[in-house]
Amino acid sequence: MSRTALLACGGGLIAAALYPLLFGGSNYAVNLGFLVLFAAFLGQSWNIAGGFAGQMSFGHAVFFGTGAYASTILHVSHGWNPWLAWPVAIAAGAAVGAGIGTLSFRAGLRGSYFALVTLAFAEAFRILANSVPFTRGGLGMLIKSDPHPANLQFRDPIWFYYLALVLCVLSLALAWWLTRSRFGARLAAIRENEDAARALGINTFREKVRVLALSGALCAAGGTLYAQKYLYIDPSIAFGVDKSIEMLLVSMIGGAGTIFGPLIGAGVLHFVSEVTRELGGALPAIKNAQPLALIVYGVILVIIVGYLPDGSMGLFRRRRALPQGQGHA
Amino acid sequence: MLEVHDLTKRFGGLTAVDGASLEVPQGAIVALIGPNGAGKTTLFATIAGFHKPDGGRVLFRGEDITGLPPDRICARGMVRTFQNTQPFAKLSVLENIMVGAWLRTDDRHACQQRATEIARRVGLSDRLDDMASELTVAGCKRLELARALATEPRLLLLDEVMAGLNPTEIAGIVDVVRAIRAGGVTILLIEHVMQAVMSLAEDVFVLNDGRIIAHGPPAAIASDRGVMEAYLGRGAAERLLGDTAHA
Amino acid sequence: MSPDIIFAGVVNGLMAGGIYVLVATGLTLIYGVLHIINFAHGSLLMLAMYAVFFLFRPPLGLDPYLALPLVTAGAFLMGYVLYRGVIGRLSHGRDENILLITLGLSIVADNVALFLFTGDTQTIGVAYAGNYISLGPALVPLPKLISFGASMLICALLGLFMSQTDMGKAIRAVAKERQGARLVGIDVENIFAVSYGIGIACLGAAACLLMPFFYVSPSSGHVFVLIAFTTVVLGGMGSFGGALAGGLIIGVVESLAGLQFGEQLGQLGIPLVFILILLLRPTGLFGRQ
Numbered sequence: 001m002s003r004t005a006l007l008a009c010g011g012g013l014i015a016a017a018l019y020p021l022l023f024g025g026s027n028y029a030v031n032l033g034f035l036v037l038f039a040a041f042l043g044q045s046w047n048i049a050g051g052f053a054g055q056m057s058f059g060h061a062v063f064f065g066t067g068a069y070a071s072t073i074l075h076v077s078h079g080w081n082p083w084l085a086w087p088v089a090i091a092a093g094a095a096v097g098a099g100i101g102t103l104s105f106r107a108g109l110r111g112s113y114f115a116l117v118t119l120a121f122a123e124a125f126r127i128l129a130n131s132v133p134f135t136r137g138g139l140g141m142l143i144k145s146d147p148h149p150a151n152l153q154f155r156d157p158i159w160f161y162y163l164a165l166v167l168c169v170l171s172l173a174l175a176w177w178l179t180r181s182r183f184g185a186r187l188a189a190i191r192e193n194e195d196a197a198r199a200l201g202i203n204t205f206r207e208k209v210r211v212l213a214l215s216g217a218l219c220a221a222g223g224t225l226y227a228q229k230y231l232y233i234d235p236s237i238a239f240g241v242d243k244s245i246e247m248l249l250v251s252m253i254g255g256a257g258t259i260f261g262p263l264i265g266a267g268v269l270h271f272v273s274e275v276t277r278e279l280g281g282a283l284p285a286i287k288n289a290q291p292l293a294l295i296v297y298g299v300i301l302v303i304i305v306g307y308l309p310d311g312s313m314g315l316f317r318r319r320r321a322l323p324q325g326q327g328h329a
Numbered sequence: 330m331l332e333v334h335d336l337t338k339r340f341g342g343l344t345a346v347d348g349a350s351l352e353v354p355q356g357a358i359v360a361l362i363g364p365n366g367a368g369k370t371t372l373f374a375t376i377a378g379f380h381k382p383d384g385g386r387v388l389f390r391g392e393d394i395t396g397l398p399p400d401r402i403c404a405r406g407m408v409r410t411f412q413n414t415q416p417f418a419k420l421s422v423l424e425n426i427m428v429g430a431w432l433r434t435d436d437r438h439a440c441q442q443r444a445t446e447i448a449r450r451v452g453l454s455d456r457l458d459d460m461a462s463e464l465t466v467a468g469c470k471r472l473e474l475a476r477a478l479a480t481e482p483r484l485l486l487l488d489e490v491m492a493g494l495n496p497t498e499i500a501g502i503v504d505v506v507r508a509i510r511a512g513g514v515t516i517l518l519i520e521h522v523m524q525a526v527m528s529l530a531e532d533v534f535v536l537n538d539g540r541i542i543a544h545g546p547p548a549a550i551a552s553d554r555g556v557m558e559a560y561l562g563r564g565a566a567e568r569l570l571g572d573t574a575h576a
Numbered sequence: 577m578s579p580d581i582i583f584a585g586v587v588n589g590l591m592a593g594g595i596y597v598l599v600a601t602g603l604t605l606i607y608g609v610l611h612i613i614n615f616a617h618g619s620l621l622m623l624a625m626y627a628v629f630f631l632f633r634p635p636l637g638l639d640p641y642l643a644l645p646l647v648t649a650g651a652f653l654m655g656y657v658l659y660r661g662v663i664g665r666l667s668h669g670r671d672e673n674i675l676l677i678t679l680g681l682s683i684v685a686d687n688v689a690l691f692l693f694t695g696d697t698q699t700i701g702v703a704y705a706g707n708y709i710s711l712g713p714a715l716v717p718l719p720k721l722i723s724f725g726a727s728m729l730i731c732a733l734l735g736l737f738m739s740q741t742d743m744g745k746a747i748r749a750v751a752k753e754r755q756g757a758r759l760v761g762i763d764v765e766n767i768f769a770v771s772y773g774i775g776i777a778c779l780g781a782a783a784c785l786l787m788p789f790f791y792v793s794p795s796s797g798h799v800f801v802l803i804a805f806t807t808v809v810l811g812g813m814g815s816f817g818g819a820l821a822g823g824l825i826i827g828v829v830e831s832l833a834g835l836q837f838g839e840q841l842g843q844l845g846i847p848l849v850f851i852l853i854l855l856l857r858p859t860g861l862f863g864r865q
Contacts, residue, residue, distance in 0.1 A: 056672050056676075058679070103851075103855055104855070106855075107854065107855040107856070108858075109854060109855075111675075112671050112672055112674075113854060113858065115672065115675060116613070116805060116850075116854070117850070117851055117854045117855070120802065120806075120847040120850040120851045123802060123847040124844060124847040124848060124851065127840065127841065127843045127844045127847070128844065130840050130843075131837075131838075131840040137840070138840075181437070182431040182435045182437075182440070185424070185427060185428050185431050186428070186431065188417065188420055188428075189417055189420075189428045192416075192419060193416070193417055193418075195379070196411065196417065196476075197428070198398070198399045199379075199403065199409055199415075199477075200403060200408065200429045200432065200477070200480055201403035201408070201429075201432040202428075203401075204400070245679070245683065248679075288690070288694065290690075291688070291690040291691035292691060294683055294686075294690075295683075295688060295691065297683065298680045298683030298684035298687065301676060301677075301680035302662065302680035302681065305666070305677050306665070306666030307666075
């Protein structure tokens with residue numbers, strides 16, 4: 001990494017660490033910061049499979065929900081400490097990822113078909129969570145409020161902010177590693193051309209299963225964090241289409257397959273949300289402002305896929321790439 | 330190095346490769362020629378593990394590799410290139426070659442060094458940072474070659490690396506192929522450019538309708554009646570051979 | 577379960593399946609001709625259902641069956657314009673990109689509906705909603721029977737259109753061999769737009785047939801999109817006969833699964849069928865491997 005890049009990252013990290021203090025720890029600012037970092041983290045989990053490896057999923061909520069339910073069931077129904085349940089939830093996410101990956105990739109599903117089958121898996125999990133007794137069905141699961149760091153519950157939301165920051169930084173480090181490592185190079189090769197990747201000695205099936213397991217593990221970690229912060233989950237929150245779509249949007253809008261894409265995407269998403277919310281507050285005629293934000297995201301998605309296949313990060317990259325190309329001409 | 334015995338590949342009712350046998354000795358450059366649609370690429374793909382054969386055996390360095398998947402075959406030291414080049418379009422030339430080089434090392438520095446060295450050997454040194462999608466046809470052919478070489482093969486299967494190139498570019502690739510062989514890599518190539526076959530190959534197999542119809546040194550193949558018939562049809566072959574007999 | 581209950585379940589499933597056939601026919605037509613996986617299919621159906629809802633309400637008070645020609649024509653127009661304006665321009669390259677574009681459109685459609693109409697579910701109270709017809713031991717609501725019959729009729733008419741008219745023949749030519757069609761002078765882009773329009777027109781008709789016995793909300797699209805895709809992959813992507821058989825099978829599967837496993841768990845049938853078909857027989861039940 002170049003010196004400037006290192007400095008920028010260090011500066012960004014310090015700014016993120018100081019951010020809650022800058023706003024005097026106001027709950028609004030802290031919560032907004034949490035939402036951005038949390039969305040960026042989930043987006044990165046999608047990006048690792050969908051962006052870096054090109055295995056685009058429409059059903060990532062299946063991993064999010066698995067993580068949320070696994071830790072919550074262990075905690076609420078079996079009395080586990082959430083800190084102990086967390087790694088189990090992560091392992092469950094990895095297992096579901098490996099399972100779905102094995103089935104789908106063994107059957108040779110690619111591209112749109114893979115995207116659609118993940119959507120169906122998430123829907124199947126949602127219906128199951130709605131129907132089986134140990135998830136308490138559509139009632140959802142309530143976690144007893146008992147704020148104490150030992151319970152992975154905090155009275156001051158600032159701790160959730162820092163927890164999300166740690167996860168987000170870890171996920172960025174993982175993405176950075178993917179741009180430099182053998183595993184990452186293999187994923188990029190698979191994304192670009194699977195036949196050529198196979199010819200060059202890459203076991204594409206194994207690598208794809210691995211990346212989906214890794215992605216699933218990360219996403220499940222987010223699921224547990226969500227459950228512990230909001231102390232309630234139900235089948236639609238955990239496995240709903242909206243969650244899957246949000247992860248995809250965050251990553252696509254910021255730039256799929258780039259390190260900082262999900263972070264930028266999450267920033268854009270919540271910026272738009274806040275603006276439309278303000279607008280909704282200012283104009284009484286607008287009763288519900290939330291759909292406005294989603295309309296904007298939908299339009300951005302169409303524009304990005306239509307005109308900027310590398311995401312908004314592509315704008316910068318393209319500009320930067322030009323002089324290099326000329327240098328060789 | 331490579332022995333193929335009675336290899337057969339069928340797609341539905343169509344028999345693309347029909348009991349083909351061939352042999353590639355260590356250190357040789359062997360050519361596989363034949364008219365369009367003869368099944369050359371299918372034979373290649375079946376040898377390299379992209380299709381499961383319906384019959385026959387493939388022995389590589391004395392071991393039976395029939396039906397192994399392509400990545401395992403590549404790991405054992407046999408790698409193919411694609412007739413329609415398949416670059417990783419959005420990766421740089423260096424990154425493309427590194428994908429091959431990662432097969433033999435997990436150290437980034439060593440991988441990069443090896444890829445740079447191979448780029449130099451195939452003449453891509455000045456394009457390392459370009460996107461693969463920016464390369465010309467000739468550049469793509471070189472990249473295809475470089476990526477395959479980076480996996481450190483013992484046997485290289487080259488599928489029409491000269492098709493679509495102009496004579497200068499062909500001469501350049503011929504030199505590169507010679508240098509690869511001099512480096513100890515055995516080569517089996519499919520080629521339409523006969524001038525290149527004649528100057529490169531020691532041994533030629535001719536495939537027609539999925540069957541090997543002739544085998545021998547290039548000069549003998551060039552005047553073989555059966556080969557001419559396969560390429561030109563019976564009448565034309567008669568006339569051509571008749572003409573040379575009178576001259 | 578007694579045979580009577582099973583019979584009633586099958587009949588009710590077939591009735592629901594009729595609508596699925598119509599919805600899936602639109603989807604399969606779009607796939608067969610344009611090779612586009614139209615993820616916006618469910619959302620566009622939802623918009624059409626809202627159109628029927630508002631036409632029924634005062635001041636117009638238009639009966640959904642009388643609204644059918646109007647809504648179908650409107651849906652065709654909307655599809656045509658959507659293709660000319662957005663999909664046709666942007667949907668080049670990898671098929672995932674097209675899927676993402678249509679996903680973006682569905683997000684926009686769902687949220688426009690949510691913004692304008694709120695999240696409440698809406699129904700229309702037609703006078704004949706409570707009428708039942710008995711078919712043997714099965715009691716079938718009249719609107720369901722009508723929807724089934726009309727769906728089959730519309731599909732038959734579409735089949736006639738495709739086989740008898742010049743436009744239909746041109747569409748089939750483009751579906752088979754678009755380069756060849758271009759060479760013989762067919763305006764392929766126009767055929768694409770018309771095909772997309774017809775695909776969406778099927779949704780307009782389906783909306784009119786659905787509304788007398790179904791509800792609409794901004795998330796109605798989610799309900800139908802998976803059903804439509806399941807129907808289409810079950811019958812084989814791009815196949816009309818497949819959509820017909822697939823829709824009826826899905827209707828029956830859904831109905832019987834509901835009877836056997838209850839309202840909640842019974843819903844599992846559709847995603848399960850979808851997953852199993854994709855994993856085991858991606859060419860569909862009737863397609864060739």
